[in-house]
Amino acid sequence: xxxxxxxxxxxxxxxxxxxxxxxxxxxxxxxxxxxxxxxxxxxxxxxxxxxxxx
Amino acid sequence: xxxxxxxxxxxxxxxxxxxxxxxxxxxxxxxxxxxxxxxxxxxxxxxxxxxxxxxxxxxxxxxxxxxxxxxxxxxxxxxxxxxxxxxxxxxxxxxxxxxxxxxxxxxxxxxxxxxxxxxxxxxxxxxxxxxxxxxxxxxxxxxxxxxxxxxxxxxxxxxxxxxxxxxxxxxxxxxxxxxxxxxxxxxxxxxxxxxxxxxxxxxxxxxxxxxxxxxxxxxxxxxxxxxxxxxxxxxxxxxxxxxxxxxxxxxxxxxxxxxxxxxxxxxxxxx
Numbered sequence: 497x498x499x500x501x502x503x504x505x506x507x508x509x510x511x512x513x514x515x516x517x518x519x520x521x522x523x524x525x526x527x528x529x530x531x532x533x534x535x536x537x538x539x540x541x542x543x544x545x546x547x548x549x550x
Numbered sequence: 551x552x553x554x555x556x557x558x559x560x561x562x563x564x565x566x567x568x569x570x571x572x573x574x575x576x577x578x579x580x581x582x583x584x585x586x587x588x589x590x591x592x593x594x595x596x597x598x599x600x601x602x603x604x605x606x607x608x609x610x611x612x613x614x615x616x617x618x619x620x621x622x623x624x625x626x627x628x629x630x631x632x633x634x635x636x637x638x639x640x641x642x643x644x645x646x647x648x649x650x651x652x653x654x655x656x657x658x659x660x661x662x663x664x665x666x667x668x669x670x671x672x673x674x675x676x677x678x679x680x681x682x683x684x685x686x687x688x689x690x691x692x693x694x695x696x697x698x699x700x701x702x703x704x705x706x707x708x709x710x711x712x713x714x715x716x717x718x719x720x721x722x723x724x725x726x727x728x729x730x731x732x733x734x735x736x737x738x739x740x741x742x743x744x745x746x747x748x749x750x751x752x753x754x755x756x757x758x759x760x761x762x763x764x765x766x767x768x769x770x771x772x773x774x775x776x777x778x779x780x781x782x783x784x785x786x787x788x789x790x791x792x793x794x795x796x797x798x799x800x801x802x803x804x805x806x807x808x809x810x811x812x813x814x815x816x817x818x819x820x821x
Contacts, residue, residue: 499631502696506635509688510642517681517796524803531810538817 595802602795606788613637613781613788621781628764629697635689637781641789642685643711647749648793649679650718654746657739669735670808672742673725674800678793680718687715698762706759710752717745 497505617637624633652675660668690708691701702708721741728734756763774782
């Protein structure tokens with residue numbers, strides 16, 4: 497491999513590492529988004545503290 | 551980021567950000583669970599994160615232009631064309647040091663005050679610092695292979711950097727696989743402080759020991775060609791902006807995870 501090949505490899509490592517981290521972070525953010533949706537649904541279904549009970 | 555935006559804007563009837571706190575609007579249920587820190591300024595942090603996002607791409611492109619075009623090619627014994635990775639390799643090393651420095655301050659803050667927010671800051675900074683350290687350990691050997699003829703040598707700078715990486719990898723493994731209780735958080739804080747104490751050793755290792763690694767210390771002696779120095783400063787600016795953008799995202803994620811866990815506990819108790 498010539499010098500340019502090594503340079504491309506080094507910069508490739510930088511962008512791949514950043515992309516992988518962003519992908520993993522995005523997945524965790526997506527999971528939090530789904531949890532928020534679930535909590536919202538549960539909150540809507542659950543009776544409120546002031547709701548009339550028989 | 552769409553999922554985050556959806557998650558944070560889900561308040562039209564369920565969850566919302568109000569005055570920086572996550573609030574449940576349904577029938578006044580479980581409002582503001584985190585009694586320790588009622589105001590996390592999540593909306594402000596989100597705006598800061600977006601500002602860094604907008605700055606990142608133009609700064610990285612400019613830094614790449616300076617590194618690839620404006621900076622002169624180095625002499626063959628320092629790597630020739632491959633030396634151009636220096637303009638990102640060194641800034642990522644500095645960003646890693648900054649991240650571990652934040653871990654040090656936040657861990658001391660957590661041990662002194664016991665606030666979860668200090669602990670969450672330390673964890674976020676450790677993760678972002680470890681990413682930067684990983685990039686340093688990936689790009690360095692490529693440059694070394696071309697300049698020295700070997701991917702790796704066990705000299706003081708390379709070895710101490712690897713030790714630093716292992717300490718913070720261990721720190722994150724400890725946090726990921728142990729129960730999230732006060733004792734583990736204290737252990738993690740101590741480990742975070744020990745890891746940060748290794749940073750000056752890494753930085754000064756090229757002065758203390760005979761190493762193959764070039765001596766790259768900040769000093770008044772200079773030695774870098776002016777156009778190379780400009781390219782390095784541009785690289786620093788771009789990489790520190792990337793670091794800040796990632797750190798803010800990771801901090802936001804940590805705070806949202808804490809809030810969602812508290813809301814879940816509140817709902818579970820109510821049901």
